[in-house]
Amino acid sequence: MSSSARPARRRLQRAALPISAVMLLSLASAGCGASVGGAPPCLPPEHTVSPSSAKPGDSVTVSAPDAKCDPRYGEDAVISIVFIDAAGVEVLNTTAPMADAGGFNFTAEVPLNSAPGVMAVNAMPHGVDWCDDTGKNNRVSQGELPLERASCVLPTKPLNITK
Template sequence: MALNWKDRGRHSAISATVGALALVAAIPGCASSTDGEPPCFPPAYSLTPTTAAPGQSVTVAAPDADCNPRYGKNARIQVSVTDATGVEVVNTTAAMNDAGGFTYTFVVPARTAVGDAVVTAMPYNVDWCDDTGRNNRVAGAGDVRLERLSCAAPMTPLTVTR
């Protein structure tokens, strides 16, 4: 079956996303802590199921990290879902533990376009991966709002069906 120009672009975007996921999975860490601990990257997350129709539940979950990320007792994970047309259909935060573990379940919204969607889950309001080689999540941040400066955002594909 021949792909039209729109399908080729989508196919290229999906291929780029999968390539970025492989690259991110291979990176052991982007920032190191200020107290000499080794780098601590957020734990990988998974989706269950990876194919769903609008109205069905999908669970996004991650185990505790193997390192000490120190997210704190009020840590949050930001979960977003962008559908095949590029529309963000979910954008919320959920509880995450100090070690980065979390479980969040959402219902695929009725307005979600059929096709390949992308789910992202990142620690909320922390600069977990910057270019300075330091961990901006630790002491001294106070009430300063921290933003992610660089690194590929972790993305996991979700196939939306009818």
């Protein structure tokens, strides 16, 4: 790469996508699961958010059924749940119990300080490197630009916050 191309690439790398663009990209893909004993990768089950619209203080439920495959998360498995409001502020970051097969049911109140608009609700297995399903190191450094999380996208669902 020429030295004149490097600054432009760095600028692009630092550019932040608006939350709506990140959510759109996330909705188009699913995360990856671990490959155990030569079995094909087992994706974490897709989560849902209910209701789809709420006000600060209202209860919402984030849940997922057990996976149709066997991800083997273990008897002490937990799901990480993060709410990021329309202003890009993380208003909730917690964990909840999850079944060995990935199913979970979590209910919380929408934090009172949540900005109105589309909130991102992220849910992913906690403490599990669930992106590395290929058996290869996808974090190999390429010169100045390390590659990270090449095989997965953060599982995100929208929640419309009204005042």
